[in-house]
Amino acid sequence: MLHCLILQSPAHKPTTVGRTILGIESSCDETAVALYGNHGLLAHAMHSQVALHADYGGVVPELASRDHIRKLLPLLDQVRVAADCRRIDGIAYTRGPGLVGALLVGATVAAGLGMSLDVPVLGVHHMEGHLLSPLLERDPPAFPFVALLVSGGHTMLVEVRAVGDYHLLGQSLDDAVGEAFDKTAKILGLGYPGGPALARLAQQGVRERYDFPRPMLRRPGLDFSFSGLKTAVMLAVKAGGAADHADIAASFEQAVVETLAGKCRRALRATGCKRLVVAGGVGANQHLRTMLGEQCRRDGVALHFPRHEFCTDNAAMIALVGWLRAGDMRPGITAVDARARWPLTELTPPPDPILEQA
Numbered sequence: 001m002l003h004c005l006i007l008q009s010p011a012h013k014p015t016t017v018g019r020t021i022l023g024i025e026s027s028c029d030e031t032a033v034a035l036y037g038n039h040g041l042l043a044h045a046m047h048s049q050v051a052l053h054a055d056y057g058g059v060v061p062e063l064a065s066r067d068h069i070r071k072l073l074p075l076l077d078q079v080r081v082a083a084d085c086r087r088i089d090g091i092a093y094t095r096g097p098g099l100v101g102a103l104l105v106g107a108t109v110a111a112g113l114g115m116s117l118d119v120p121v122l123g124v125h126h127m128e129g130h131l132l133s134p135l136l137e138r139d140p141p142a143f144p145f146v147a148l149l150v151s152g153g154h155t156m157l158v159e160v161r162a163v164g165d166y167h168l169l170g171q172s173l174d175d176a177v178g179e180a181f182d183k184t185a186k187i188l189g190l191g192y193p194g195g196p197a198l199a200r201l202a203q204q205g206v207r208e209r210y211d212f213p214r215p216m217l218r219r220p221g222l223d224f225s226f227s228g229l230k231t232a233v234m235l236a237v238k239a240g241g242a243a244d245h246a247d248i249a250a251s252f253e254q255a256v257v258e259t260l261a262g263k264c265r266r267a268l269r270a271t272g273c274k275r276l277v278v279a280g281g282v283g284a285n286q287h288l289r290t291m292l293g294e295q296c297r298r299d300g301v302a303l304h305f306p307r308h309e310f311c312t313d314n315a316a317m318i319a320l321v322g323w324l325r326a327g328d329m330r331p332g333i334t335a336v337d338a339r340a341r342w343p344l345t346e347l348t349p350p351p352d353p354i355l356e357q358a
């Protein structure tokens with residue numbers, strides 16, 4: 001499945017010198033390329049490997065790496081033509097965290113292109129991409145804000161004071177929320193990827209039928225834990241029949257969404273922030289979007305989601321981070337550099353912040 005879009009509406013109107021940044025994403029099972037310039041996103045393209053991994057019930061790292069090799073350069077051509085782009089000023093690629101073989105494909109292409117075009121290259125943190133992805137939208141949130149990052153590998157609450165100024169408020173102590181969706185979907189016999197399939201089934205179920213635990217909601221603090229919820233689902237599946245699966249899916253989704261919403265409210269109160277950003281693959285979940293929307297309206301909090309296609313992995317967010325961090329780019333760096341694990345809190349602000357606090 002190949003998508004290519006050209007966007008005309010700029011999200012930012014910066015005053016700095018020209019910088020057109022090529023973004024490359026290859027951290028897991030999506031290959032993506034984008035171009036971001038001073039007038040916003042110029043073009044982006046994405047190839048999903050869902051069909052490739054479906055038979056295996058999950059991502060097979062070796063197959064993922066090989067497919068990134070096949071798809072990256074054709075996507076690059078596609079985006080370059082779509083944006084009618086004749087020059088780039090820098091390259092941003094996902095350096096980590098992710099599958100190391102998959103990351104190395106993007107890192108190698110970025111280093112090779114950087115060397116041949118004689119432009120600087122920057123390795124970008126994938127979660128910083130998710131965190132800042134709402135800035136791709138027409139009404140970007142001003143700093144500071146609280147971000148709920150919910151992806152297949154991470155569940156984090158982060159206070160974002162500026163680009164690179166991230167204070168970790170809480171995180172999952174075991175399974176990430178996307179992982180909990182995927183594992184629960186597997187228990188229910190749904191295909192891969194599990195999250196969207198479970199969300200579809202949940203629409204037909206009764207959310208109040210099962211009183212699954214709201215993990216850590218009654219305890220103070222901003223950490224999460226989702227592995228107990230998975231066990232509760234397993235017991236319900238064993239006790240019931242196939243006819244109960246929609247109710248189990250709906251009750252599971254309700255427990256997760258209530259937990260996430262409760263922690264968000266707590267994080268907003270603790271920081272005094274009046275803006276909430278939700279990003280990462282689970283941010284595409286419609287029930288989460290609706291419930292958080294209602295809660296934020298009641299609480300007088302501005303809620304920002306990226307559009308659906310920028311919730312899941314994409315290169316637009318990587319090109320955006322490269323553009324915001326152009327001051328971090330150093331010419332002549334040609335090392336192929338990837339990090340499977342990389343704590344978000346290691347990041348620091350760029351030397352020339354483009355976006356200021358509200």
Ligand code: KG4
Pocket residue numbers: 028150151152153154177178179181182193194195196199280281282283284285286311312313
């Ligand atoms: O951010 P992402 O695309 O990749 C990572 O960086 O991990 O997130 C993927 C995760 C998967 O666990 C997937 O099942 C979940 O996001 N996901 C969803 C939905 N769409 C994707 N979970 C619940 N509801 C959805 N609609």
Ligand code: ZN
Pocket residue numbers: 126130151152280281312313
């Ligand atoms: Zn991601």
